[in-house]
Amino acid sequence: MRTSILHASIALTLGAAVLAAGCSGGGDGASKRAQVFKAKGKVTYMGNPLVGASVAFSPQGNQPAAVARSDDNGEFSLMTYRAGDGAAAGDYKVMVTVTDEATPGEPKEAHGTVAGVDYAAAYSHSGKGKRSSNILPAKYSDAQNTPLTAKVEPNGKNEFTFELK
Known part of the structure:
Protein backbone atom coordinates (compact mmCIF):
# COMPACT_ATOMS: atom_id res chain seq x y z
CA MET A 1 0.00 0.00 0.00
CA ARG A 2 2.76 2.43 0.97
CA THR A 3 4.62 1.63 -2.25
CA SER A 4 1.59 2.34 -4.43
CA ILE A 5 1.00 5.69 -2.66
CA LEU A 6 4.67 6.57 -3.15
CA HIS A 7 4.49 5.62 -6.86
CA ALA A 8 1.29 7.62 -7.30
CA SER A 9 2.89 10.61 -5.61
CA ILE A 10 5.95 10.42 -7.84
CA ALA A 11 3.79 10.01 -10.96
CA LEU A 12 1.68 13.04 -10.06
CA THR A 13 4.77 15.16 -9.34
CA LEU A 14 6.42 14.15 -12.64
CA GLY A 15 3.16 14.70 -14.52
CA ALA A 16 2.80 18.19 -13.05
CA ALA A 17 6.42 19.02 -13.95
CA VAL A 18 5.94 17.88 -17.56
CA LEU A 19 2.68 19.80 -17.83
CA ALA A 20 4.26 22.97 -16.43
CA ALA A 21 7.23 22.70 -18.79
CA GLY A 22 4.94 22.19 -21.80
CA CYS A 23 2.75 25.16 -20.94
CA SER A 24 5.48 27.67 -20.20
CA GLY A 25 6.03 28.68 -23.86
CA GLY A 26 3.67 31.64 -23.90
CA GLY A 27 0.29 29.94 -23.80
CA ASP A 28 -1.02 30.78 -27.27
CA GLY A 29 1.80 29.40 -29.40
CA ALA A 30 2.64 32.88 -30.68
CA SER A 31 6.33 32.47 -29.83
CA LYS A 32 6.57 29.67 -32.43
CA ARG A 33 4.71 31.52 -35.18
CA ALA A 34 6.50 32.72 -38.28
CA GLN A 35 6.76 36.48 -38.67
CA ALA A 68 -7.72 35.39 -48.52
CA ARG A 69 -11.11 36.03 -50.07
CA SER A 70 -11.47 38.73 -52.74
CA ASP A 71 -13.93 41.60 -52.38
CA ASP A 72 -16.24 43.20 -54.96
CA ASN A 73 -13.22 44.74 -56.74
CA GLY A 74 -11.23 41.48 -56.85
CA GLU A 75 -8.89 42.79 -54.14
CA PHE A 76 -7.67 40.70 -51.23
CA SER A 77 -5.51 40.93 -48.09
CA LEU A 78 -3.72 37.76 -47.05
CA MET A 79 -4.02 36.21 -43.62
CA THR A 80 -1.93 33.58 -41.92
CA TYR A 81 -3.02 33.70 -38.28
CA ARG A 82 -5.74 36.38 -38.22
CA ALA A 83 -7.59 38.57 -40.72
CA GLY A 84 -5.30 40.80 -42.77
CA ASP A 85 -2.06 40.00 -40.93
CA GLY A 86 -0.25 38.99 -44.13
CA ALA A 87 2.04 36.13 -45.12
CA ALA A 88 5.42 34.81 -44.04
CA ALA A 89 8.44 35.55 -46.25
CA GLY A 90 9.11 32.96 -48.91
CA ASP A 91 8.05 31.46 -52.22
CA TYR A 92 4.48 30.31 -52.84
CA LYS A 93 2.38 28.60 -55.45
CA VAL A 94 -0.91 30.46 -55.67
CA MET A 95 -4.27 28.81 -56.12
CA VAL A 96 -7.48 30.63 -56.95
CA THR A 97 -11.00 29.24 -56.93
CA VAL A 98 -14.39 30.83 -57.39
CA THR A 99 -17.38 28.67 -56.68
CA ASP A 100 -20.89 29.07 -57.94
CA GLU A 101 -21.80 30.02 -54.34
CA ALA A 102 -18.85 32.38 -53.67
CA THR A 103 -19.34 35.42 -51.47
CA PRO A 104 -16.86 38.27 -51.03
CA GLY A 105 -15.19 39.14 -47.74
CA GLU A 106 -12.57 38.01 -45.28
CA PRO A 107 -12.28 34.33 -44.39
CA LYS A 108 -13.32 33.69 -40.80
CA GLU A 109 -10.11 31.87 -39.83
CA ALA A 110 -6.84 30.69 -41.26
CA HIS A 111 -6.79 27.15 -42.58
CA GLY A 112 -3.58 26.04 -40.97
CA THR A 113 0.07 25.94 -41.66
CA VAL A 114 0.81 22.61 -43.29
CA ALA A 115 2.78 22.83 -46.54
CA GLY A 116 1.23 21.04 -49.51
CA VAL A 117 -2.35 21.12 -48.26
CA ASP A 118 -4.81 22.25 -50.94
CA TYR A 119 -6.51 24.95 -48.88
CA ALA A 120 -8.30 26.35 -51.93
CA ALA A 121 -10.15 23.08 -52.44
CA ALA A 122 -11.01 22.84 -48.75
CA TYR A 123 -12.14 26.46 -48.80
CA SER A 124 -14.59 25.88 -51.66
CA HIS A 125 -16.91 23.67 -49.61
CA SER A 126 -20.32 25.28 -49.37
CA GLY A 127 -20.97 24.00 -45.85
CA LYS A 128 -24.35 22.64 -46.98
CA GLY A 129 -23.32 19.01 -47.31
CA LYS A 130 -22.36 19.26 -50.99
CA ARG A 131 -19.34 20.43 -52.95
CA SER A 132 -19.63 23.69 -54.90
CA SER A 133 -18.39 23.89 -58.47
CA ASN A 134 -15.26 25.86 -59.27
CA ILE A 135 -16.05 28.15 -62.21
CA LEU A 136 -12.37 28.76 -63.14
CA PRO A 137 -10.10 26.49 -65.19
CA ALA A 138 -8.90 23.61 -62.99
CA LYS A 139 -5.21 24.52 -63.32
CA TYR A 140 -5.72 27.52 -61.03
CA SER A 141 -6.90 25.35 -58.13
CA ASP A 142 -4.20 22.66 -58.43
CA ALA A 143 -1.11 23.23 -56.28
CA GLN A 144 1.01 21.07 -58.60
CA ASN A 145 -0.07 22.70 -61.88
CA THR A 146 -0.95 26.30 -61.10
CA PRO A 147 1.04 28.76 -63.19
CA LEU A 148 0.63 31.39 -60.47
CA THR A 149 3.52 32.07 -58.11
CA ALA A 150 4.43 34.76 -55.59
CA LYS A 151 7.37 35.72 -53.42
CA VAL A 152 6.69 37.51 -50.14
CA GLU A 153 9.66 39.55 -48.98
CA PRO A 154 10.32 41.02 -45.52
CA ASN A 155 11.03 44.49 -46.93
CA GLY A 156 9.03 44.18 -50.13
CA LYS A 157 5.89 45.90 -51.37
CA ASN A 158 4.12 42.49 -51.40
CA GLU A 159 1.36 43.56 -53.78
CA PHE A 160 0.36 40.89 -56.27
CA THR A 161 -1.78 41.02 -59.38
CA PHE A 162 -3.04 37.76 -60.87
CA GLU A 163 -4.64 38.03 -64.30
CA LEU A 164 -6.29 34.69 -65.05
CA LYS A 165 -7.27 33.76 -68.60
Missing part, protein backbone atom coordinates in the same frame (compact mmCIF):
# COMPACT_ATOMS: atom_id res chain seq x y z
CA VAL A 36 4.27 37.71 -41.26
CA PHE A 37 4.34 40.75 -43.54
CA LYS A 38 1.41 42.67 -44.98
CA ALA A 39 0.54 41.26 -48.39
CA LYS A 40 -2.36 42.07 -50.67
CA GLY A 41 -3.38 41.86 -54.25
CA LYS A 42 -5.99 41.76 -56.95
CA VAL A 43 -7.27 38.86 -59.00
CA THR A 44 -9.06 39.15 -62.35
CA TYR A 45 -10.43 36.70 -64.90
CA MET A 46 -10.66 37.71 -68.56
CA GLY A 47 -10.04 41.31 -67.47
CA ASN A 48 -12.84 41.40 -64.88
CA PRO A 49 -12.43 41.43 -61.08
CA LEU A 50 -13.05 38.07 -59.45
CA VAL A 51 -15.62 38.58 -56.70
CA GLY A 52 -15.55 36.15 -53.77
CA ALA A 53 -12.49 34.26 -55.03
CA SER A 54 -10.61 32.08 -52.56
CA VAL A 55 -6.90 32.83 -52.87
CA ALA A 56 -4.49 30.37 -51.25
CA PHE A 57 -0.73 30.84 -51.00
CA SER A 58 0.74 27.33 -50.74
CA PRO A 59 4.27 27.49 -49.27
CA GLN A 60 7.22 26.10 -51.17
CA GLY A 61 9.34 26.11 -48.02
CA ASN A 62 8.74 25.75 -44.29
CA GLN A 63 6.62 28.87 -43.91
CA PRO A 64 2.89 28.60 -43.14
CA ALA A 65 0.18 28.91 -45.78
CA ALA A 66 -1.81 32.12 -46.22
CA VAL A 67 -5.36 32.62 -47.48
Whole structure:
Protein backbone atom coordinates (compact mmCIF):
# COMPACT_ATOMS: atom_id res chain seq x y z
CA MET A 1 0.00 0.00 0.00
CA ARG A 2 2.76 2.43 0.97
CA THR A 3 4.62 1.63 -2.25
CA SER A 4 1.59 2.34 -4.43
CA ILE A 5 1.00 5.69 -2.66
CA LEU A 6 4.67 6.57 -3.15
CA HIS A 7 4.49 5.62 -6.86
CA ALA A 8 1.29 7.62 -7.30
CA SER A 9 2.89 10.61 -5.61
CA ILE A 10 5.95 10.42 -7.84
CA ALA A 11 3.79 10.01 -10.96
CA LEU A 12 1.68 13.04 -10.06
CA THR A 13 4.77 15.16 -9.34
CA LEU A 14 6.42 14.15 -12.64
CA GLY A 15 3.16 14.70 -14.52
CA ALA A 16 2.80 18.19 -13.05
CA ALA A 17 6.42 19.02 -13.95
CA VAL A 18 5.94 17.88 -17.56
CA LEU A 19 2.68 19.80 -17.83
CA ALA A 20 4.26 22.97 -16.43
CA ALA A 21 7.23 22.70 -18.79
CA GLY A 22 4.94 22.19 -21.80
CA CYS A 23 2.75 25.16 -20.94
CA SER A 24 5.48 27.67 -20.20
CA GLY A 25 6.03 28.68 -23.86
CA GLY A 26 3.67 31.64 -23.90
CA GLY A 27 0.29 29.94 -23.80
CA ASP A 28 -1.02 30.78 -27.27
CA GLY A 29 1.80 29.40 -29.40
CA ALA A 30 2.64 32.88 -30.68
CA SER A 31 6.33 32.47 -29.83
CA LYS A 32 6.57 29.67 -32.43
CA ARG A 33 4.71 31.52 -35.18
CA ALA A 34 6.50 32.72 -38.28
CA GLN A 35 6.76 36.48 -38.67
CA VAL A 36 4.27 37.71 -41.26
CA PHE A 37 4.34 40.75 -43.54
CA LYS A 38 1.41 42.67 -44.98
CA ALA A 39 0.54 41.26 -48.39
CA LYS A 40 -2.36 42.07 -50.67
CA GLY A 41 -3.38 41.86 -54.25
CA LYS A 42 -5.99 41.76 -56.95
CA VAL A 43 -7.27 38.86 -59.00
CA THR A 44 -9.06 39.15 -62.35
CA TYR A 45 -10.43 36.70 -64.90
CA MET A 46 -10.66 37.71 -68.56
CA GLY A 47 -10.04 41.31 -67.47
CA ASN A 48 -12.84 41.40 -64.88
CA PRO A 49 -12.43 41.43 -61.08
CA LEU A 50 -13.05 38.07 -59.45
CA VAL A 51 -15.62 38.58 -56.70
CA GLY A 52 -15.55 36.15 -53.77
CA ALA A 53 -12.49 34.26 -55.03
CA SER A 54 -10.61 32.08 -52.56
CA VAL A 55 -6.90 32.83 -52.87
CA ALA A 56 -4.49 30.37 -51.25
CA PHE A 57 -0.73 30.84 -51.00
CA SER A 58 0.74 27.33 -50.74
CA PRO A 59 4.27 27.49 -49.27
CA GLN A 60 7.22 26.10 -51.17
CA GLY A 61 9.34 26.11 -48.02
CA ASN A 62 8.74 25.75 -44.29
CA GLN A 63 6.62 28.87 -43.91
CA PRO A 64 2.89 28.60 -43.14
CA ALA A 65 0.18 28.91 -45.78
CA ALA A 66 -1.81 32.12 -46.22
CA VAL A 67 -5.36 32.62 -47.48
CA ALA A 68 -7.72 35.39 -48.52
CA ARG A 69 -11.11 36.03 -50.07
CA SER A 70 -11.47 38.73 -52.74
CA ASP A 71 -13.93 41.60 -52.38
CA ASP A 72 -16.24 43.20 -54.96
CA ASN A 73 -13.22 44.74 -56.74
CA GLY A 74 -11.23 41.48 -56.85
CA GLU A 75 -8.89 42.79 -54.14
CA PHE A 76 -7.67 40.70 -51.23
CA SER A 77 -5.51 40.93 -48.09
CA LEU A 78 -3.72 37.76 -47.05
CA MET A 79 -4.02 36.21 -43.62
CA THR A 80 -1.93 33.58 -41.92
CA TYR A 81 -3.02 33.70 -38.28
CA ARG A 82 -5.74 36.38 -38.22
CA ALA A 83 -7.59 38.57 -40.72
CA GLY A 84 -5.30 40.80 -42.77
CA ASP A 85 -2.06 40.00 -40.93
CA GLY A 86 -0.25 38.99 -44.13
CA ALA A 87 2.04 36.13 -45.12
CA ALA A 88 5.42 34.81 -44.04
CA ALA A 89 8.44 35.55 -46.25
CA GLY A 90 9.11 32.96 -48.91
CA ASP A 91 8.05 31.46 -52.22
CA TYR A 92 4.48 30.31 -52.84
CA LYS A 93 2.38 28.60 -55.45
CA VAL A 94 -0.91 30.46 -55.67
CA MET A 95 -4.27 28.81 -56.12
CA VAL A 96 -7.48 30.63 -56.95
CA THR A 97 -11.00 29.24 -56.93
CA VAL A 98 -14.39 30.83 -57.39
CA THR A 99 -17.38 28.67 -56.68
CA ASP A 100 -20.89 29.07 -57.94
CA GLU A 101 -21.80 30.02 -54.34
CA ALA A 102 -18.85 32.38 -53.67
CA THR A 103 -19.34 35.42 -51.47
CA PRO A 104 -16.86 38.27 -51.03
CA GLY A 105 -15.19 39.14 -47.74
CA GLU A 106 -12.57 38.01 -45.28
CA PRO A 107 -12.28 34.33 -44.39
CA LYS A 108 -13.32 33.69 -40.80
CA GLU A 109 -10.11 31.87 -39.83
CA ALA A 110 -6.84 30.69 -41.26
CA HIS A 111 -6.79 27.15 -42.58
CA GLY A 112 -3.58 26.04 -40.97
CA THR A 113 0.07 25.94 -41.66
CA VAL A 114 0.81 22.61 -43.29
CA ALA A 115 2.78 22.83 -46.54
CA GLY A 116 1.23 21.04 -49.51
CA VAL A 117 -2.35 21.12 -48.26
CA ASP A 118 -4.81 22.25 -50.94
CA TYR A 119 -6.51 24.95 -48.88
CA ALA A 120 -8.30 26.35 -51.93
CA ALA A 121 -10.15 23.08 -52.44
CA ALA A 122 -11.01 22.84 -48.75
CA TYR A 123 -12.14 26.46 -48.80
CA SER A 124 -14.59 25.88 -51.66
CA HIS A 125 -16.91 23.67 -49.61
CA SER A 126 -20.32 25.28 -49.37
CA GLY A 127 -20.97 24.00 -45.85
CA LYS A 128 -24.35 22.64 -46.98
CA GLY A 129 -23.32 19.01 -47.31
CA LYS A 130 -22.36 19.26 -50.99
CA ARG A 131 -19.34 20.43 -52.95
CA SER A 132 -19.63 23.69 -54.90
CA SER A 133 -18.39 23.89 -58.47
CA ASN A 134 -15.26 25.86 -59.27
CA ILE A 135 -16.05 28.15 -62.21
CA LEU A 136 -12.37 28.76 -63.14
CA PRO A 137 -10.10 26.49 -65.19
CA ALA A 138 -8.90 23.61 -62.99
CA LYS A 139 -5.21 24.52 -63.32
CA TYR A 140 -5.72 27.52 -61.03
CA SER A 141 -6.90 25.35 -58.13
CA ASP A 142 -4.20 22.66 -58.43
CA ALA A 143 -1.11 23.23 -56.28
CA GLN A 144 1.01 21.07 -58.60
CA ASN A 145 -0.07 22.70 -61.88
CA THR A 146 -0.95 26.30 -61.10
CA PRO A 147 1.04 28.76 -63.19
CA LEU A 148 0.63 31.39 -60.47
CA THR A 149 3.52 32.07 -58.11
CA ALA A 150 4.43 34.76 -55.59
CA LYS A 151 7.37 35.72 -53.42
CA VAL A 152 6.69 37.51 -50.14
CA GLU A 153 9.66 39.55 -48.98
CA PRO A 154 10.32 41.02 -45.52
CA ASN A 155 11.03 44.49 -46.93
CA GLY A 156 9.03 44.18 -50.13
CA LYS A 157 5.89 45.90 -51.37
CA ASN A 158 4.12 42.49 -51.40
CA GLU A 159 1.36 43.56 -53.78
CA PHE A 160 0.36 40.89 -56.27
CA THR A 161 -1.78 41.02 -59.38
CA PHE A 162 -3.04 37.76 -60.87
CA GLU A 163 -4.64 38.03 -64.30
CA LEU A 164 -6.29 34.69 -65.05
CA LYS A 165 -7.27 33.76 -68.60
